[in-house]
Amino acid sequence: MIYLQAFVDAVALGTLFALVAMGIGLVFGVIRLVNFAHGELLTAGAYALLFTKGMPLPVRIVVSLAVVVALSALMEFIYRPLRTVSPATVLIATFAVSFLLQNAALLAFGTQGENVEFLTELNTAFVVGGLRIRWITVVGLVVGGLTLAATGWVLRRTDAGLQMRAAAADVQMARLLGVPVRRVVVMAFLVAGLLAGIVTLVLAVQRPLITPTFGFQVMIPALVGVVVGGLDRLVPAALGGFAVGFATVMLSSILPGAQRVFLNTVLFVLVITILLLKPDGLFVGRRRAVERV
Amino acid sequence: MAEVLLRVDGLSVRYGAVSAVEEVGFGVDGGEVVGLVGANGAGKSSTLLAITGVVRPQAGDVRLGGESIVGWSTERIARAGIALVPEGRHVFSSFTVEENLRLGLLGRADPAGAEDDLAWVRELFPVVAERADEFAGHLSGGQQQMLVIARALLSRPRVLLLDEPSLGLAPSVVETVFSALEQVRERGVAILLVEQRAHVAVAFADRTHVMRSGRLVMTLDRGHRIDVDEMAEAYFG
Numbered sequence: 001m002i003y004l005q006a007f008v009d010a011v012a013l014g015t016l017f018a019l020v021a022m023g024i025g026l027v028f029g030v031i032r033l034v035n036f037a038h039g040e041l042l043t044a045g046a047y048a049l050l051f052t053k054g055m056p057l058p059v060r061i062v063v064s065l066a067v068v069v070a071l072s073a074l075m076e077f078i079y080r081p082l083r084t085v086s087p088a089t090v091l092i093a094t095f096a097v098s099f100l101l102q103n104a105a106l107l108a109f110g111t112q113g114e115n116v117e118f119l120t121e122l123n124t125a126f127v128v129g130g131l132r133i134r135w136i137t138v139v140g141l142v143v144g145g146l147t148l149a150a151t152g153w154v155l156r157r158t159d160a161g162l163q164m165r166a167a168a169a170d171v172q173m174a175r176l177l178g179v180p181v182r183r184v185v186v187m188a189f190l191v192a193g194l195l196a197g198i199v200t201l202v203l204a205v206q207r208p209l210i211t212p213t214f215g216f217q218v219m220i221p222a223l224v225g226v227v228v229g230g231l232d233r234l235v236p237a238a239l240g241g242f243a244v245g246f247a248t249v250m251l252s253s254i255l256p257g258a259q260r261v262f263l264n265t266v267l268f269v270l271v272i273t274i275l276l277l278k279p280d281g282l283f284v285g286r287r288r289a290v291e292r293v
Numbered sequence: 294m295a296e297v298l299l300r301v302d303g304l305s306v307r308y309g310a311v312s313a314v315e316e317v318g319f320g321v322d323g324g325e326v327v328g329l330v331g332a333n334g335a336g337k338s339s340t341l342l343a344i345t346g347v348v349r350p351q352a353g354d355v356r357l358g359g360e361s362i363v364g365w366s367t368e369r370i371a372r373a374g375i376a377l378v379p380e381g382r383h384v385f386s387s388f389t390v391e392e393n394l395r396l397g398l399l400g401r402a403d404p405a406g407a408e409d410d411l412a413w414v415r416e417l418f419p420v421v422a423e424r425a426d427e428f429a430g431h432l433s434g435g436q437q438q439m440l441v442i443a444r445a446l447l448s449r450p451r452v453l454l455l456d457e458p459s460l461g462l463a464p465s466v467v468e469t470v471f472s473a474l475e476q477v478r479e480r481g482v483a484i485l486l487v488e489q490r491a492h493v494a495v496a497f498a499d500r501t502h503v504m505r506s507g508r509l510v511m512t513l514d515r516g517h518r519i520d521v522d523e524m525a526e527a528y529f530g
Contacts, residue, residue, distance in 0.1 A: 159399055166385060166396055173383045176345060178371035178400030178448060 005131055006253035012137040014245035015144030019199045020222035021241025022151060023192035025234050028226070029168030030188040031083070033090050037075060037098035039219025041068045041193060043105060045200030046210045049118050060118065065197040072193025076186055098216070105212035113211035118204045140202040147198050148238065151191065155234065164188055168232070221248065221267075228274055230281025239283045244271075296359035298323045298483050299344075299375070299452045304353035306339045306507075313339040315507040316353070321452060326474075326484040328494030328501030328513075332528045336507040337487045338380060341454050344485075345377045346370045357451070372402050376450035380457045382437045384444075386430025390421055393429050393440055397447030406449070414443040417473045435466035442470070442477075452483045459493050471497055491528075492519055503527040 024038050045068040052060040078097060082090045122136040155161035166174040167184045175181055196215075203218065204210070222241045229240020247270065252263050274282050297320035306314035314336040321327045329337050343350040346367040355362050362370050371377075385393055394414070398407050415422040418439040424432065429440060438458060445453060455474075459467045474497070478484060488494040494501045495517050503511040511527045513519075 162392060162395060163399060169385050169387065170383060172347065175367035176371055176377050177396050178368050180368055
C-alpha cells in the first residue's frame with residue numbers, strides 16, 4: 001500500500017518534470033541551446049504569485065503566466081547575439097543568466113523564503129481505498145496531462161508546430177523551404193515559457209515556500225531527465241523528465257528512512273549507468289547520422 | 294529589355310583561403326533548363342549554395358527577376374521563388390510523407406492554387422500519394438528523391454535548383470525522375486541542373502556549362518555528342 005501511495009505521488013511529480021523537460025527540449029531542439037536559466041522562469045512566476053498575494057485568483061494566475069512568458073521572450077532576446085559563437089560559450093552565458101537572476105532574487109528577497117498562499121485548499125487530501133491523495137496531485141496530473149497533450153497537438157497538427165519540428169530536425173533544410181527560423185525560435189521560447197508558467201502554478205501549491213532557488217531545484221533534475229531521455233527529441237526528453245521525477249519519489253519511499261540522504265546518490269548512479277549503456281538517451285532509437293546540407 | 298529570370302554575374306565563393314567558385318556567370322530564363330557539370334569539387338554545389346544564400350559570395354551578383362538577392366537570408370530567397378533540392382535528398386525522415394509536402398506548401402509566397410499544385414505533384418509522383426502516411430525515412434532512395442522534388446515544387450518556385458538528382462539512383466528511377474522534370478519544364482519552371490554525370494545533363498538541358506576548379510570552361514548545346522577526350526580535357530584540364 002505504501003508503494004501504491006508513492007506511485008501516485010511519483011506519477012504526479014513525473015508529469016511536472018516532464019513539462020519542464022519538454023520546455024528545455026523544445027528550445028534545445030530549435031537552436032541547440034541548453035537554457036540553464038529555464039529554472040529561473042519558474043522562480044519568477046512563483047515570485048509573481050507572491051507579489052499578487054491577496055488579489056483575486058484569476059489575476060494571480062494571469063500575472064504569473066505573463067511574467068514567465070515575458071521573461072522567456074526576454075531570454076531569447078538576450079541569447080540572440082550568441083547564435084554564431086561556440087556552444088560552450090552559449091552554455092556559460094545561460095549559466096550566467098541563471099546565477100544573475102538567482103542572486104538578484106537573493107539580494108532582493110533574502111534566503112528565508114515566504115509562503116505564497118496560493119490555492120492552499122488544494123493541499124487537503126481525500127481518502128480512496130486507503131490511499132491519501134491530495135487534490136493538487138489530481139489537479140497536477142490533469143493539468144500536466146492536458147498540457148502535454150496540447151503541446152503534442154500543436155507540434156503535430158499546426159503549421160507553426162510543423163515548422164518548429166522542421167527547424168529542430170534540420171535547420172538548413174528548413175530555411176531552404178522558407179521556414180522563418182527566427183520567428184520559430186521566438187515561438188519555441190514562448191511555448192517553453194508557457195509550459196514553465198503552468199508548472200509554476202502547480203508547484204507553488206505543492207511547495208508554497210518561495211525562495212530564490214525555487215525553480216533551480218526543479219530544473220536540475222528535469223535537465224538530468226532530458227539528458228537521460230535524449231536531448232534532441234521532444235518525446236524522449238519529456239519521458240526522461242518523467243522518469244527522473246518518478247524515480248525520485250519511488251526511491252525515497254523504497255529507501256529506508258536513514259538512507260534517504262543517499263537519494264540523489266542512488267539517482268545519479270542510475271543516471272550514469274544509463275548514460276554509459278545508452279549515451280544517446282534511454283528513449284531514443286539507434287541514432288541516424290545527422291544530415292546537414 | 295526584360296531581364297533574364299535568374300542571372301549570376303562574376304560570382305566568387307571562398308572558404309577561408311580556399312577558392313571554390315571564381316567569377317562564374319550564367320543565366321537561366323523561364324522554362325529553360327541549364328546544366329552545370331564538372332568533377333567532384335569543381336564548385337557546382339558551392340554555386341548553388343551561394344545562389345540560395347547558404348554561403349555568402351565574396352564577389353559577384355545574383356539577380357532574380359532583375360532584383361539582386363545577394364545578402365538576403367536563405368528563407369527569404371526561398372520565398373522569393375528559388376527552391377533548392379540539395380544533394381543527399383534531405384527528407385525530414387521522422388516526418389510523414391504528407392508532412393514533408395505540407396512543409397513545401399508552407400513555403401509558398403501565394404497560397405492560391407495550392408490544391409491544384411498538390412494534385413499535380415501527386416500525378417507526377419504517385420508514390421507521394423500512395424505512401425502519404427508513412428515516415429519519409431522509410432521510403433527508398435528513389436522515392437525520397439521524388440518526395441523532395443515534389444516538396445520543392447509545392448513551394449511554387451520560379452527557379453528549381455537540383456543538386457545531383459540522379460546520384461545513387463537505379464537507371465529506371467532516374468528515367469522516372471527526368472520524365473517528371475520534363476513536365477516541370479513544360480510548366481515554365483526554370484531549372485538549374487547540377488550533375489556529375491555530364492551525359493545526363495547534356496541530354497536534358499538546353500545548354501550545359503562545364504565547371505573546372507571554380508570556373509566555367511566550356512558550354513555544350515543540348516544533345517551535344519560527348520567525346521571522351523574532350524570531356525576529360527574539360528573536367529581535368
